[in-house]
Amino acid sequence: MTEHKVKAYAATSATAPLGPYPIKRRQLRDHDVEIDIHYCGVCHSDLHTARNDWNWTVYPIVPGHEIIGKVVAVGSKVSHYRLGDTVGVGCMVNSCGHCAACDEGFEQHCHTGATYTYGWPDSSEEGGITQGGYSEKIVVNQNFVLRVPDTLDMAAAAPLLCAGITTWAPLQEAGIGPGSKVAVVGLGGLGHMAIKLARALGAEVTLITRSAGKEADALRLGASKVVLSSDAAQMAAVANQFHLIVDTVPYAHDLNPYLPTLSHKGKLVLIGYLGPLEPALDSVVMIMGGRSVAGSMIGGIAATQQMLDFCGQHGIGADIELIHMQDINQAYERMLASDVKYRFVIDMASLRNAG
Structure with a gap:
């Protein structure tokens, strides 16, 4: 499978509203999983990054690290997932895998630096920067993909990947x-x-x-x-x-x-x-x-899977308001005004079906 363009929404500067911005997803590698994104939660970190509040944003930037979708392709050596599985991707998409923190299951504290889902250096991505879940698809190493229990509502499960x-x-x-x-x-x-x-x-x-x-x-x-x-x-x-x-x-x-x-x-x-x-x-x-x-900062992959399984057993999802991708800028303003109970989640069909 070759590198291909997908629809996405990006910020192109700290003051520009987010808008349509096609991006390329990498060619599927042996251990990669390609995911059609169905829902993506909206986190305050997305807003801070889009507006460069932390002074590290590289533009253009596609936010989104509360990703829920379906597996549509797998690399030749993928053993964890099959086509059609419901999966999630949270705040990380890679780490060194061999430092003391990674060995103990705390990939978020990787001594050489975890690779975060958007805005992070990654030579395998177009422009050398990761791009997040405000997009149609994402390609992620299977070790950073999470299984979402069938008992959970997909949209309400999205914020579980961060919140x-x-x-x-x-x-x-x-x-x-x-x-x-x-x-x-x-x-x-x-x-x-x-x-x-x-x-x-x-x-x-x-x-x-x-x-x-x-x-x-x-x-x-x-x-x-x-x-x-x-x-x-x-x-x-x-x-x-x-x-x-x-x-x-x-x-x-x-x-x-x-x-x-x-x-x-x-x-x-x-x-x-x-x-x-x-x-x-x-x-x-x-x-x-x-x-x-x-x-405390997020959690490792094993802990995140444990949390998802627990939520599946107890029927726990986030309280959400579902929005269209085209409404993201208004959602950001409402977040700043604390006008949401309690998380916005984007229905990515609104992006996929846009002209």
Whole structure:
């Protein structure tokens, strides 16, 4: 099979709206899987990359790393997948495969650098840069393709490839299960998945939010109560309770009010914010209580497959709003205004069928 052009949507500069931009997908190699993309989730990382908020974007850029589709071709040495399988591709499409991190199943922490699904150097791709899931097709090494359980709705499964694994990883690392008490800070795309997964694992879940009016949604998703972070009395009432706090807030914020709510040896894990912490952490509360603050980024391939299988067994998908590819720029503006419950997912038939 030769390299071929496919329809896609790309940003051509930090200020240009996304629009149609054909790209080439590589020739199928021995261990590659070619996927017809049916659905692609919309992540805040897509928006940040399209607008070069992190100062590393190479244009043109096709975002999208929450990819669900069907296998339409396989390389001669592919053993994991067959034509017609429902599969997913998340935030990574390759890694070195032999460093200590990769050997332990943490490809996202590859010592030589994982290859991410879009905007990342890759000599095998046109222009030497990976391009993501806002497109008709993608070609990926079988080791970075994930099997999607048939019990899951394909569209609702798309955000599991980023929001799902990002929240699953700290829950698993902390050994969360029956008897655990988990707090989730923030109720957005990440927060709603953290509540669903923690509850399904058997934990008692509390939403901590600065905004009133979230109680009905939080309880529907699986939380047992809601605490307003701006209410000192409510925060004091949950002191020393939580084994784990999953902090999904995507901007700099004061972590100090949350630390006293951790139990002895409890941990607060940042999954939404990248950057310096302001104000500084008060180490007294950590040292005296054996508490810690850590960070977590997505998860390895094995952990992602474990998460998908768990979601398939428990019927867990994201709460989504399905959109057409042609509406992506409006979706970005709505994301900035927090006007989505809780993830946009693109129906890629809208791109495939466009003139």
